[in-house]
Amino acid sequence: MSSSATLDLGAESQLSDKKAVRTQLHSLLSSLPSDHVQRQSINATNLLLSLPEYQNARSISIFMNMPRGEIDTSILTAHALSSGKRVFVPYIYKPKQPRSDNLPASIMDMLQLADENDYASLQPDKWGIPSIPKDTVSTRANSFGGKGRSDGDSPTSDAQDLDVILMPCMAFDQHLNRLGHGKGYYDNYLTRHCSAKTADGQNRRKPFLVGFALAEQMIPSQYRLPVDPWDWKVDAVVLGDGGSEAKLVRA
Incomplete structure (x- = not known):
């Protein structure tokens, strides 16, 4: 099954309407048979496991997938945990108010399993979506340092430099642009992470960003997704590719 056969993105190569692209992708993805999604998930997971960036990673953030229309991350999560990697998963919440800065109404931290x-x-x-129980949040290591919620504070001196972050999406393009779900959680998280300094005053290392998605989420090659200045590109995209093999797109 191919996105190029289903999506109607118009004649202009530079897309401008994020909402319209999300609407089309949501309709397409929600209609995919579960066995089709599962086959792609297995293929994509096998490819991701072969990447040196994954194999060498000591800490990784993995998103928890929706039950329909999204690539399954369960096999990958189990593998990472059994391999001794530190696995962090997203935790979204409303930070304490009021704050003097322009913190969004909801933010995302990465908490450890x-x-x-x-x-x-x-x-x-x-x-x-499998989610961390609220009553366990305060006991979990936060990638920004310490335990529990960060409430938007900058990373502390004991913050974890995640080696790899798996990025969910609505769509990717061949230029490694990412169209998220519209909440800006990952863009905000990465900006907070990379704008902070380490204990010795050095810039914090950017994680290797991997788009992990179904073949239908890669838009046809003649198109470019609309992006804003705060949008983060990924370093590679691993796709189920819809057939018997997976596909890797990287810079």
Whole structure:
């Protein structure tokens, strides 16, 4: 199944309407059969496991997938935990108010999973996404340092430099631009992470950013996604590719 056969993005190569692209992709992805998604998920996971950036990573952030229309990250999460990697997952919440800066109404931290049993104990939220229970948040290591929520504060001296971050999306293009779900959680997180300094005053290292997606989420090569100045590109995209193999797009 191919996005080029289904999406109607018009004649202009430079797309301008993020909302329109999201609407089309949402309709397409929600219609995909579960076995089609699962086949792509297995193929893409096998390819990702072969990448040196993953193999050499000591810490990784993995998004938890929706039950339909999104690539399945469960096999990858289990592999990373069993391999001894430190696995962090997104935790979205409303920070303490008031604040003097322009902090969004909701922000995302990355909190650590303890082990495979901890991962298996996650319960689905209202969207069906496995989620960290609120009553365990205060005990979990935060990639920004310390335990529990950061509430928008800058990373501390004991912050974790994540080696790899898997990025969800609505769409990617061949230029490694990413169209997210419109909330800006990952863009905000990366800006907070990379604008902070380490304990010795050095710039914090940027993680290797991997788009992990279904083949249908890569728009046809003649198009370029609309981007804003605050949007982060990824370093590589791993796609299920819809067939018997997966596909890697990287700079």
